[in-house]
Amino acid sequence: MEAYTSFAQVYDLFMDNVPYEEWCEYIKSLLKEYKIEDGLVLDLGCGTGKLTRLLEDAGYDMIGIDYSEEMLEIAREHQEEGSNILYLLQDMREFELYGTVRAVVSVCDSMNYITEEEDLLQVFRLVNNYLDPKGLFIFDLNTVYKYKELLGETTISENREEGSFIWDNYYEEEEQINEYDLTLFIKEKDNLYRKYEETHFQKAYTLEKVKELLEKAGMEFVTAYDAFTRDAVKEDSERIYVIAKENGK
Template sequence: MESYGKFASVYDMFQDNVNYREWTEYIVETLAQDEIKDGLVLELGCGTGTVTEMLAEAGYDMIGIDNSEEMLAEAMEKRVESGHNILYLLQDMQDFELYGTVRAVISVCDSMNYLTDEEDLEYVFALVNNYLDPGGLFVFDMNTIHKYRDVIGDTTIAEDREDGSFIWENSYDQEKNLNVYELALFLPREDGLYEKCEEEHVQRAYSIETIKRMIEKAGMELVAVYDAYTRNPGDENCERLTFIAREHGKSAENEYHGRIPERAGHTEE
């Protein structure tokens, strides 16, 4: 997975069109339907901690995991301002570790799409299942094939702001379902000139059936698939989907039998 570098300092500014408050209210409502109204909740790919902070405000004991030091630095600045007791961990989603289980795991802003290898995504689902309390929920969103192929694929997005500008070029590989973001940032310096920074981000789209199969293989049940942050049924024609999965016993019938599976480079103790 690619980390956010220089972009971290201006990420929130360029994401001001995202209604994080509405997303958080949706997550809180979803968790409350399963009587998860407090306790430990983990956010994977927490970024600058915007949603993490809002969930802490709603009464949850939050843990945030991200693999970008720069993004977590922004999140910890927010923690100082809010005074919330949030635990931030610099870890990769593909190998995250906790000291115990949590009542729910969430992931927003298509963080799961950064897992471009099917085996890696399947492994993350198994880790989530391993760290969920019995009956715990996993709520996450993902961009769809339709969005990458028909909406943003092979397009260029540019924005010019007082505190910085960017050019975001997309290219979509239909055969591999990979979308490559070539990001050029222009950030003002104290001497009045602009510094150009470049980053590349790669995301992959998965079909609903593929996600369902992975969720079930990991030991969870897929409860619902919605058009993102609504209660409308989701399908392949949506641009973003919200998936809701539930841990349901880690039974011996599931391939992983309630344990973290082995894979290349990993061994069980």
């Protein structure tokens, strides 16, 4: 797993097209469908805490875990007075809580950053361990279709006054790994721009493999949806949401 470092400075700037409010409404609807309308919820891979804050505003007691110290610094900077969000700097493959939670949510393809099956299995085991009995686990994934047909071998770029980025993608089909080579130009003093480079890796998992690992971890697979709908996963789904339940320790 690669922690966000220099990209953390401009993450929210370049992610301002992400409809976090709509994503939050979708997740809230899933939580409430399973009778989780309040209580303690963990945001696993919380980044700069946008979703974490929205879920707190919706009445949930929030914990946010992320592996990037830089991202969590930004999350804490945006924490409003009176907020009780607990942010923890931890690797999701080894995370520890003080007790159990009613639900765990994880979005923005955080699970795709787990590039080894054994590590993803360990994450699922830890989630199962820290969930209340029959507690809910909701997470999203970029699909094999998205990496293979849409992202792989493409370059995405954006130029703004505050900064620019060039994002080169390379998909290795045999290993199902997508490499992101990210070049950033971030504005500093005197209108000068400093260049930063980062490389990130994500793994594509089939839904069948995710089901297998969830069940191996002791969890109950409940369902999966084409993202932001209640429709079944399709061959050309780009992002899916998976719902699982705690099923005994």
